[in-house]
Amino acid sequence: MSESLPKILITNDDGNAAKGLRKLVGLMRTLGDVTLISTDEVMSAKSHSCSIRERIYVRLVRQEEGFTEYRCNGTPVDCVKLGYQKLMPTPPDLVVSGINHGMNAASTVVYSGTIGAVIEACMNGLNAIGYSLHSLDPDADFDHLDAAILEITKKVLKEGLPKGVCLNVNFPKRSEEPMKGIKVCRQADCRWVEYFNDLVDENGEPYYNLDGEFVSDDIKPDTDLWALDHNYVAVVPTCFDWTAHANIEPMKSFEKITV
Amino acid sequence: MSESLPKILITNDDGNAAKGLRKLVGLMRTLGDVTLISTDEVMSAKSHSCSIRERIYVRLVRQEEGFTEYRCNGTPVDCVKLGYQKLMPTPPDLVVSGINHGMNAASTVVYSGTIGAVIEACMNGLNAIGYSLHSLDPDADFDHLDAAILEITKKVLKEGLPKGVCLNVNFPKRSEEPMKGIKVCRQADCRWVEYFNDLVDENGEPYYNLDGEFVSDDIKPDTDLWALDHNYVAVVPTCFDWTAHANIEPMKSFEKITV
Numbered sequence: 001m002s003e004s005l006p007k008i009l010i011t012n013d014d015g016n017a018a019k020g021l022r023k024l025v026g027l028m029r030t031l032g033d034v035t036l037i038s039t040d041e042v043m044s045a046k047s048h049s050c051s052i053r054e055r056i057y058v059r060l061v062r063q064e065e066g067f068t069e070y071r072c073n074g075t076p077v078d079c080v081k082l083g084y085q086k087l088m089p090t091p092p093d094l095v096v097s098g099i100n101h102g103m104n105a106a107s108t109v110v111y112s113g114t115i116g117a118v119i120e121a122c123m124n125g126l127n128a129i130g131y132s133l134h135s136l137d138p139d140a141d142f143d144h145l146d147a148a149i150l151e152i153t154k155k156v157l158k159e160g161l162p163k164g165v166c167l168n169v170n171f172p173k174r175s176e177e178p179m180k181g182i183k184v185c186r187q188a189d190c191r192w193v194e195y196f197n198d199l200v201d202e203n204g205e206p207y208y209n210l211d212g213e214f215v216s217d218d219i220k221p222d223t224d225l226w227a228l229d230h231n232y233v234a235v236v237p238t239c240f241d242w243t244a245h246a247n248i249e250p251m252k253s254f255e256k257i258t259v
Numbered sequence: 260m261s262e263s264l265p266k267i268l269i270t271n272d273d274g275n276a277a278k279g280l281r282k283l284v285g286l287m288r289t290l291g292d293v294t295l296i297s298t299d300e301v302m303s304a305k306s307h308s309c310s311i312r313e314r315i316y317v318r319l320v321r322q323e324e325g326f327t328e329y330r331c332n333g334t335p336v337d338c339v340k341l342g343y344q345k346l347m348p349t350p351p352d353l354v355v356s357g358i359n360h361g362m363n364a365a366s367t368v369v370y371s372g373t374i375g376a377v378i379e380a381c382m383n384g385l386n387a388i389g390y391s392l393h394s395l396d397p398d399a400d401f402d403h404l405d406a407a408i409l410e411i412t413k414k415v416l417k418e419g420l421p422k423g424v425c426l427n428v429n430f431p432k433r434s435e436e437p438m439k440g441i442k443v444c445r446q447a448d449c450r451w452v453e454y455f456n457d458l459v460d461e462n463g464e465p466y467y468n469l470d471g472e473f474v475s476d477d478i479k480p481d482t483d484l485w486a487l488d489h490n491y492v493a494v495v496p497t498c499f500d501w502t503a504h505a506n507i508e509p510m511k512s513f514e515k516i517t518v
Contacts, residue, residue, distance in 0.1 A: 042312070044311060044312075045310075046308050047308050048306035048307065048370055049304060049305050049306050049308050051304075051469055052303060052469055053301070055458075055460065055466040055468065056466060056467040056468070056469065057464065057466045081453045085453050085454065085455060086467065107382055107499055107500075110375075110378060110382070110501075111307055111308075119369060119501075120369075123369070124450070124452070147518055151517070152513065152516060155512075155516065162503075164448065180518075181514060181516075182513050182514045182516055182518060183514065184510045184511050186502040186504065186507065187501060187502045189500065191382050191383070196341070196345045205316065206316075207314040207316045208316075208317065208341070209315070210310055210311055210315065210337070233518055235510070235513050237507060238502065239502075241366075241446055242368060242369075242378075242446060242497050242499070243446045243495055243496065243497065244421075244423070244497060245445065247421055247496035248443055248444065248445065248496060254414065254441050257411060257414065258410070259410075259437075259439075259441060
């Protein structure tokens, strides 16, 4: 590997064959030395899971100038831990995750394996970006993202991100019109509301299948969902401090409880 | 079930036989009608995982006056979704998760299945509390927590919690001295730093085992770790808005990028 090029670690949660992952690898290889560590299985909705009891098996799949590829039986978070602690000679300058098939905007961020990997990197002091496309199509068109991904990534490589902050970047799916630009915004308070399909398996055993609908009741102009709905790229500075700081003082009344 | 008693949904991430879970059931049964939905497997470090592709099988294990118990093959987040959407006749007044064997303070909150369940409930507008003990001992002593858990729970049942806020409550393990009181505090910026054990399985295949040490470099007096270290109960108001709000304005420079 070249000493002068930035070292970029890539992972995702859609499995190693995903079109979005391969697109991201192609783009990142124009910017630096790439190490790809992906998962054997699809890891959507695995959030920040990590393998504290399971054995982690890792395989070197490919090694060539500027590109090294591993696969493992772990989670996206495991991939980040493996990369910077074990498999890469030095910690990466940047961790990128995605490009996810499906948006990780609004409160859906909590379920995302893509964003789990990004937050894991951020917790360990690494610059980290998650890229997601607002389309679940496995054959989605990613080509309209090239310029934005390259420029956002170059800016982060050059300037770094503030301590404790990573980027959650969501793109609208390709439309007739070109994307309008970038909005730096907040996570909308919108979420999936589930229902359960009552099904019966081949042995006659009843089981449930989780399904749901996305409830969009907070699409204000300062939110990521508004940006996506209006054909903008949504960039949300995201953190792993989940303290509701504004509620600390009002909740001091709990300190009156005798224990 | 009585119409007048509060309806309490309990889950956890240590599996249905955990001593901490059974302790919590006993305490909650003195306060309301309890529905327990626990997981077949231990779900530590499964975070906010949910079963979007897997079949979810649910079994009714016990039903008696004021207490209904289910088990499923899902995650703690699935248990909450099942409870309020499918298994309980009306949504619960309160969701409690725990008592976890091991603390979920500082940045370790991101990995926790216990807290995943709490955040899931909070996202759906339900009052929710996670209780954790700073001891990994499967036979840990939980009796010193009785008064605090009962009083905190009663206060939340009576007053409710602010929209979008849940409680992450961590207890020090039993010591010679009684606990000193409650501190309402922020999540410390401390985390696990991993190393990987290089092992070989029974077939001669190399694998890794994730291990690590907890790095405590932010134990300020306003943090949950400081509270635990000084024999206080740590109560952190916790949210699922992970936007780094203070960074939105400074990062508007990203909007200058041409996409």
